[in-house]
Amino acid sequence: MTMLNIENLSVWFGGGRDRVDAVRRANFHVARGASFGLVGESGSGKSTILRAIMGLVSNWSGTISVDATPVGKKREKTFYKAVQMVFQDPYASLHPRHSVDQVLGETLYLHGFRDIDARVVKLLDDVGLGAKFRFRYPHQLSGGQRQRVAIARALAPEPSILLLDEPTSALDVSIQAEILNLLTDLRSEHGLTYVMVSHDLSVVGHMCESLAVMKDGEIVEIMDVETLRNAKAQHAYSKKLLAASI
Numbered sequence: 746m747t748m749l750n751i752e753n754l755s756v757w758f759g760g761g762r763d764r765v766d767a768v769r770r771a772n773f774h775v776a777r778g779a780s781f782g783l784v785g786e787s788g789s790g791k792s793t794i795l796r797a798i799m800g801l802v803s804n805w806s807g808t809i810s811v812d813a814t815p816v817g818k819k820r821e822k823t824f825y826k827a828v829q830m831v832f833q834d835p836y837a838s839l840h841p842r843h844s845v846d847q848v849l850g851e852t853l854y855l856h857g858f859r860d861i862d863a864r865v866v867k868l869l870d871d872v873g874l875g876a877k878f879r880f881r882y883p884h885q886l887s888g889g890q891r892q893r894v895a896i897a898r899a900l901a902p903e904p905s906i907l908l909l910d911e912p913t914s915a916l917d918v919s920i921q922a923e924i925l926n927l928l929t930d931l932r933s934e935h936g937l938t939y940v941m942v943s944h945d946l947s948v949v950g951h952m953c954e955s956l957a958v959m960k961d962g963e964i965v966e967i968m969d970v971e972t973l974r975n976a977k978a979q980h981a982y983s984k985k986l987l988a989a990s991i
């Protein structure tokens with residue numbers, strides 16, 4: 746059963762001579778509970794696809810369907826119950842003067858939950874932090890701990906889909922694997938569907954079942970991870986990307 750379906754998605758910025766066609770006629774679908782990777786060099790349009798799904802860009806065309814329902818130009822509140830995003834930089838994505846309790850409590854409140862105390866504690870537990878982190882502020886947390894808070898915030902509405910934009914690339918190499926393992930565990934425990942952007946093919950090979958290779962705003966190839974592992978990519982650009990990552 747398809748959880749996320751992207752058809753003919755195009756995204757552009759600006760107009761006239763300044764127009765940038767960041768994504769051109771992208772197509773892919775992700776089954777419920779699957780993890781799909783988007784790889785490609787810097788500027789190829791990977792993050793823009795996630796931002797378009799999330800409703801963070803204004804100029805797009807095509808169809809984005811979540812659980813067989815096409816989303817409108819303006820996302821409804823119910824959309825954000827189903828789809829959440831984790832950003833690359835946990836230093837930029839948390840408000841410096843909001844405690845972990847405020848970040849999670851307010852998100853839960855906005856999504857209509859009323860058993861907030863119990864849920865804050867459960868979320869902290871789910872991301873491996875525990876209740877002792879509840880009243881800390883971002884400056885009292887390491888990068889990895891901040892990203893765990895950002896993941897807890899994304900999990901708060903009990904979404905079906907997590908969009909992960911290079912979730913470990915701003916972190917120390919030593920803790921990247923911890924966060925990736927946490928994401929793997931959360932996917933199976935919560936039955937989540939992932940779309941994950943990474944410039945690191947080994948990360949995608951570890952985290953995803955299939956992936957799309959992007960170049961200059963276009964998806965040039967979609968393959969399963971077995972194909973990636975066996976270095977059997979078809980498209981010349983995918984081959985080049987693979988060769989560069991070995």
Ligand SMILES: Nc1ncnc2c1ncn2[C@@H]1O[C@H](COP(=O)(O)OP(=O)(O)OP(=O)(O)O)[C@@H](O)[C@H]1O
Binds near residue numbers: 785793
């Ligand atoms: N807000 C914006 N205004 C104008 N152009 C933009 C904007 N956001 C992205 N772009 C352009 O769209 C193209 C795709 O960018 P995007 O960030 O999606 O690439 P990416 O593959 O995610 O790269 P990176 O790995 O560096 O994040 C680039 O040419 C970029 O300069």
